[in-house]
Amino acid sequence: xxxxxxxxxxxxxxxxxxxxxxxxxxxxxxxxxxxxxxxxxxxxxxxxxxxxxxxxxxxxxxxxxxxxxxxxxxxxxxxxxxxxxxxxxxxxxxxxxxxxxxxxxxxxxxxxxxxxxxxxxxxxxxxxxxxxxxxxxxxxxxxxxxxxxxxxxxxxxxxxxxxxxxxxxxxxxxxxxxxxxxxxxxxxxxxxxxxxxxxxxxxxxxxxxxxxxxxxxxxxxxxxxxxxxxxxxxxxxxxxxxxxxxxxxxxxxxxxxxxxxxxxxxxxxxxxxxxxxxxxxxxxxxxxxxxxxxxxxxxxxxxxxxxxxxxxxxxxxxxxxxxxxxxxxxxxxxxxxxxxxxxxxxxxxxxxxxxx
Amino acid sequence: xxxxxxxxxxxxxxxxxxxxxxxxxxxxxxxxxxxxxxxxxxxxxxxxxxxxxxxxxxxxxxxxxxxxxxxxxxxxxxxxxxxxxxxxxxxxxxxxxxxxxxxxxxxxxxxxxxxxxxxxxxxxxxxxxxxxxxxxxxxxxxxxxxxxxxxxxxxxxxxxxxxxxxxxxxxxxxxxxxxxxxxxxxxxxxxxxxxxxxxxxxxxxxxxxxxxxxxxxxxxxxxxxxxxxxxxxxxxxxxxxxxxxxxxxxxxxxxxxxxxxxxxxxxxxxxxxxxxxxxxxxxxxxxxxxxxxxxxxxxxxxxxxxxxxxxxxxxxxxxxxxxxxxxxxxxxxxxxxxxxxxxxxxxxxxxxxxxx
Numbered sequence: 001x002x003x004x005x006x007x008x009x010x011x012x013x014x015x016x017x018x019x020x021x022x023x024x025x026x027x028x029x030x031x032x033x034x035x036x037x038x039x040x041x042x043x044x045x046x047x048x049x050x051x052x053x054x055x056x057x058x059x060x061x062x063x064x065x066x067x068x069x070x071x072x073x074x075x076x077x078x079x080x081x082x083x084x085x086x087x088x089x090x091x092x093x094x095x096x097x098x099x100x101x102x103x104x105x106x107x108x109x110x111x112x113x114x115x116x117x118x119x120x121x122x123x124x125x126x127x128x129x130x131x132x133x134x135x136x137x138x139x140x141x142x143x144x145x146x147x148x149x150x151x152x153x154x155x156x157x158x159x160x161x162x163x164x165x166x167x168x169x170x171x172x173x174x175x176x177x178x179x180x181x182x183x184x185x186x187x188x189x190x191x192x193x194x195x196x197x198x199x200x201x202x203x204x205x206x207x208x209x210x211x212x213x214x215x216x217x218x219x220x221x222x223x224x225x226x227x228x229x230x231x232x233x234x235x236x237x238x239x240x241x242x243x244x245x246x247x248x249x250x251x252x253x254x255x256x257x258x259x260x261x262x263x264x265x266x267x268x269x270x271x272x273x274x275x276x277x278x279x280x281x282x283x284x285x286x287x288x289x290x291x292x293x294x295x296x297x298x299x300x301x302x303x304x305x306x307x308x309x310x311x312x313x314x315x316x317x318x319x320x321x322x323x324x325x326x327x328x329x330x331x332x333x334x335x336x337x338x339x340x341x342x343x344x345x346x347x348x349x350x351x352x353x354x355x356x
Numbered sequence: 357x358x359x360x361x362x363x364x365x366x367x368x369x370x371x372x373x374x375x376x377x378x379x380x381x382x383x384x385x386x387x388x389x390x391x392x393x394x395x396x397x398x399x400x401x402x403x404x405x406x407x408x409x410x411x412x413x414x415x416x417x418x419x420x421x422x423x424x425x426x427x428x429x430x431x432x433x434x435x436x437x438x439x440x441x442x443x444x445x446x447x448x449x450x451x452x453x454x455x456x457x458x459x460x461x462x463x464x465x466x467x468x469x470x471x472x473x474x475x476x477x478x479x480x481x482x483x484x485x486x487x488x489x490x491x492x493x494x495x496x497x498x499x500x501x502x503x504x505x506x507x508x509x510x511x512x513x514x515x516x517x518x519x520x521x522x523x524x525x526x527x528x529x530x531x532x533x534x535x536x537x538x539x540x541x542x543x544x545x546x547x548x549x550x551x552x553x554x555x556x557x558x559x560x561x562x563x564x565x566x567x568x569x570x571x572x573x574x575x576x577x578x579x580x581x582x583x584x585x586x587x588x589x590x591x592x593x594x595x596x597x598x599x600x601x602x603x604x605x606x607x608x609x610x611x612x613x614x615x616x617x618x619x620x621x622x623x624x625x626x627x628x629x630x631x632x633x634x635x636x637x638x639x640x641x642x643x644x645x646x647x648x649x650x651x652x653x654x655x656x657x658x659x660x661x662x663x664x665x666x667x668x669x670x671x672x673x674x675x676x677x678x679x680x681x682x683x684x685x686x687x688x689x690x691x692x693x694x695x696x697x698x699x700x701x702x703x704x705x706x707x708x709x710x711x712x
Contacts, residue, residue: 173598174580178572184565188544209540216534216573221661224530242529302658305577 002100003199007256008093013064016040016094019129021121030111033103037125038063038094040086042071043079045130053077053137054126055086056118056147058167058333059265060257062088069335076348082136087122089143091264098195098260108195110264115143115272119150123158134158137352138291141165141333142304143265146272149312152289153274160356162291163348166298166330169312170282171272178217178303179270185209186259195260203259210262211254215246220300220329228327232336286315292354293319294347298340300329322347358456359555363612364449369420372396372450375485377477386467389459393481394419394450396442398427399435401486409433409493410482411442412474412503414523414689415621416613418444425691432704438492443478445499447620454551454616464551466620471499471628475506479514490514493708494647497521497689498660499621502628505668508645509630516712518647519704522654522686525668526638527628534573534659539622541565542615551616559615566618567610571602576656576685584683588692642671648710649675650703654696656685678703 010016016038024035040063045052055066055077063086071077077084088094090113098110105111126132138159140148145167152162153169168175186192189206197203223229229245239245254262278284293316297309306323313321324347326332326340335341366372372394380391396419401408411422411433419442427433433440444450446469454466461467482488494515496504501523508518509525524531542548545562553559579585585601595601610618634640649672653665662679669677680703682688682696691697 172577172581173583174572174575174577177568177580177598177602181565181569181572184568188561188565190546205544209537209544212533212540213537213569216530216537219530221528221530221659221664224533225528225664227529242533246533303577308577308581 002102002106003258005093005099005200005256005258008100008258013062013094014040014067016063016088019125021124024117024121026111026117027114028112030105032090032096032101032105032111034096035090035121036096037090037121038088039125040067042067042084043082045083045132049130049132050134050136051082052126052130052132052135053082053084053139054122054135054151055084056122056138056140056144057086057089057092058140058142058144059269060092060254060262061144062092062094065334069341076345076352077139085126085130087125089118089147089265090121091261091268093258093261097258098264099258107260110260113264113268115146115150115268116154116276118147119154122147122151123155134160137161137163137348139163139165139348140167142167142330143269143272146171146269149274150272152291152293153277153285156288156290159291161351161354162289162293163296163351164293164309165296165324165344166301166304166333168272168304168308169274169286171270172308175303176270179266181213182210183263183266185213186263192259195263197259200256200258204255207254207257207259208251211251212246214254215250217302218329218331220302220327222300222327223329226327228336282312283315286312287317289316289319292351292356294322294351295319296322296324296344296347298324298326298330298332300327300332302329304330358458358462359614361449361455361556361612361614364456364614369418369450370396370423372419372444375481377480380473380477382467382473383470384468386461388446388452388457388461388467391446391477392452393446393477394444395481396423398423398440399438401439401488405486405488406490406492407438408482408486408488408491409438409440409495410478410491410507411440412478412494412496412500413442413445413448414496414498414500415625416448416610416618417500418448418450421690425697432701432708433495441482441486443481445474445503445621446477447617447624449614449617453614454620455614463616466616469620469624471502471506471624472510472632474503475510478503478507479511490516493517493519493704495519495521495704496523498523498686499625499628502527502625505630506628508647508649509633509641512644512646515647517707517710518645518649519652519707520649520665521652521680521700522657522660522689524628524660524664525630525642527626528664531659532626535622535626537569538566539619541569542619548615551619553615556612556614560611563610563613563615564607567607568602570610571606573658574685574687576658576683578656578683579685582683584692638668639671642668643673645672645675648707648712650678650707651675652678652680652700652703654680654682654686654688656683656688658685660686
C-alpha cells in the first residue's frame with residue numbers, strides 16, 4: 001500500500017500534473033506498468049513549438065526550487081517568452097516512486113532506473129503530450145545535468161542548446177563512493193528494514209546521518225568558515241551556531257523525504273554515463289553533441305569540481321566552460337546568493353540568444 | 357577487562373616503550389590513574405640535549421608511519437643527527453586507551469582527552485624521562501599538527517622550530533562536522549553497543565562505513581580520477597578496480613582498530629583550539645609563538661585546505677607557508693609519493709638549518 005507522505009504533494013511542492021506514459025520498460029530490465037511523470041509547466045508553447053525549455057530535476061529535488069528560484073519574468077528562464085517544462089525525475093517522490101508504486105514494484109521492489117530511462121520518458125512525454133520535437137534548451141543541475149548530458153548525446157537533433165550545471169556526463173569514481181556513503185547512512189538504520197517501513201520517521205536516524213554527510217560534502221569548507229549560514233533565512237526558525245544550522249535546516253530538509261526514493265535516485269546517480277552509447281568511449285559520445293553547449297561547474301563544488309567538468313567540456317565541439325561562483329559549493333544550486341543567480345542568468349540568457 | 361587487540365602490539369606496529377606518568381588529571385576533569393605513553397625513539401640525545409625532535413601522532417596513526425616513511429639516515433629526520441621521539445597520542449591504542457584501560461575508565465568510561473592533555477603529558481615525559489627542556493623541532497601531521505600548534509603556543513620557550521603538516525591550530529566547523537560523520541558511522545552500529553563490545557569485529561559494519569567516508573574526504577577527487585591507486589602496492593593483495601582498492605586497502609586499514617580509541621581521538625580532534633589559552637582570541641594565541649614556524653598544508657586536502665592553514669600562518673610572526681603537493685589529499689601523509697616526501701624533506705631540512 002502506498003505511503004501517504006504529505007511532503008510529496010502540491011500543497012508542499014507547488015502545482016504539478018501527473019502524465020501517464022503507460023507501460024515503461026527500463027534499461028536494466030525492469031518494467032513500470034504505468035509510469036507517471038510529475039510535470040510542472042510555465043508559460044505557453046508557441047505555434048511553431050520552438051520555444052520549449054526542458055528542466056530535469058536533481059537528487060532529492062523537485063520542480064519547486066526551479067519554480068521559486070530560477071523561473072520568472074525578466075529572468076533568463078522567462079515564462080513570458082518560453083514554454084518551460086520541469087519534469088520530476090522518476091523515483092523522486094512525485095513521479096512514480098517506490099512509495100507511490102503498488103504491487104511488485106512497491107517499496108524495495110522498485111526496479112533500477114537509469115538516467116537514460118528518464119530521458120527516454122521525457123522525450124516521449126514532450127512528443128506525445130505537447131507535440132514538441134525540438135528543445136530550445138535543456139538545462140539542469142547535478143543529476144539534472146546528468147540528464148541534460150544524456151539528452152545532448154542521445155538525441156542530438158532534438159537539443160538546440162544545453163546547459164549542464166554542476167554535473168558530469170560520466171559519473172566519477174569519487175562520486176560513486178560519495179553517493180554510496182549517503183546510501184549506507186540510510187540502509188544501515190535498522191528502521192529501514194530492507195526497504196519495508198511505514199513512514200520516513202521510521203528511518204529518522206538514517207536520514208539524519210544522510211543529511212549530516214551532505215553538510216560536509218554538499219556545502220564547502222568556505223561556507224562553514226565564513227558562517228555563510230548566518231545570512232540564510234527561513235520562516236519560523238533561526239540558528240545562532242553552525243550546529244543549529246545543521247540541525248534546523250539541513251536535517252529537516254531531508255527528514256520528510258522517502259528513504260527508498262533517495263536510494264532509487266542515488267543508484268541512478270552512481271551510474272550516469274553517456275559513454276554507454278559508444279561502448280565506453282567518452283570522447284566519441286561527447287563528440288556526438290551538436291547542441292550549443294555551456295558547461296557550468298560551481299567553483300567551490302567538492303564533488304563535481306570544475307576540473308572534472310572541464311575535461312568533459314573539452315570533448316564537446318564548440319562548447320564553452322563557464323565557471324559559476326558560490327561559497328555554498330554544490331548546494332549553491334539552491335540559489336542562496338543573488339550574485340550566483342545573476343551570473344547564471346547571464347550565461348543562460350547569452351546561450352538562449354545564440355543562433356542555432 | 358582490557359581487550360587483547362593484536363593490532364596494537366610491537367609485532368604489528370614496530371618497537372616502542374611504555375613510559376608511566378602516574379596519575380594524570382585531564383583538562384575536562386577526568387583522571388587517568390596511571391597514564392602510559394607509548395614512545396618510540398630513534399637516534400641518541402646529545403650531551404647538550406639540544407638535538408631532540410618531537411613527533412606527535414595523527415588520528416588512527418601510530419609511530420609506525422613515521423618510522424617507516426619519514427625517519428632515516430640522509431633524510432631530514434635523521435637519527436644519526438637527531439634524537440627523535442615519537443609519542444603516540446593518548447587514546448590511540450598504544451598509549452593508554454579505552455580498550456587497554458581498566459576499572460572506571462575502561463571502554464565507554466574513558467574520560468574526554470584534549471590536545472592540551474597530550475601536550476602536557478609529552479612535556480612531562482620529555483623532561484622527566486630524558487631531561488629535555490627545549491626541542492629543536494616539533495613536527496606533526498593532522499592531529500599531530502594540532503599538537504604541534506598547541507606546543508608552540510603553550511610552551512613557546514621550549515619549541516625552537518615547528519612544522520605543522522596538514523592541520524590547523526583551531527579546528528574548523530567543517531572539520532567538526534566531518535569528524536562527527538566518522539564518529540556516527542561507528543556509534544550507529546548496533547554492535548558498538550554504547551562502547552561495550554568484545555572485539556573490533558563486533559563493530560565491523562561501523563568501521564567499514566567509517567573507512568568509506570575516509571575514502572571520499574580523506575583522499576581527493578583527483579586521486580580517484582587519476583586512478584592513483586593502481587600504483588600503490590601492498591604485499592599479498594592486489595586490486596584492479598577502485599572498489600577493490602577501497603575494499604582491500606582502506607577498509608582493512610581501519611578494520612583492526614579499536615572503535616572506542618577512534619572515538620576518543622575524534623572527540624579530541626573536534627576540539628583542537630589554541631585560542632583556549634587566550635579567551636578565544638586566535639590572533640593573540642598565535643602571536644605568542646616564537647618558534648621558527650613552517651606551515652605545510654597539502655594542496656589537494658579536502659578538509660584542511662591550504663587557505664584555512666594560510667589564514668593561521670599569517671598570524672604567526674615570521675612564519676612561512678609551504679604548500680605540499682599530493683594527489684592523495686590528506687592521505688598524502690602516508691607518503692605514497694616520492695615527490696611529496698622529497699618536497700617535505702626539503703622544507704624540514706631547511707627549517708632545521710635555520711639559526712634560532
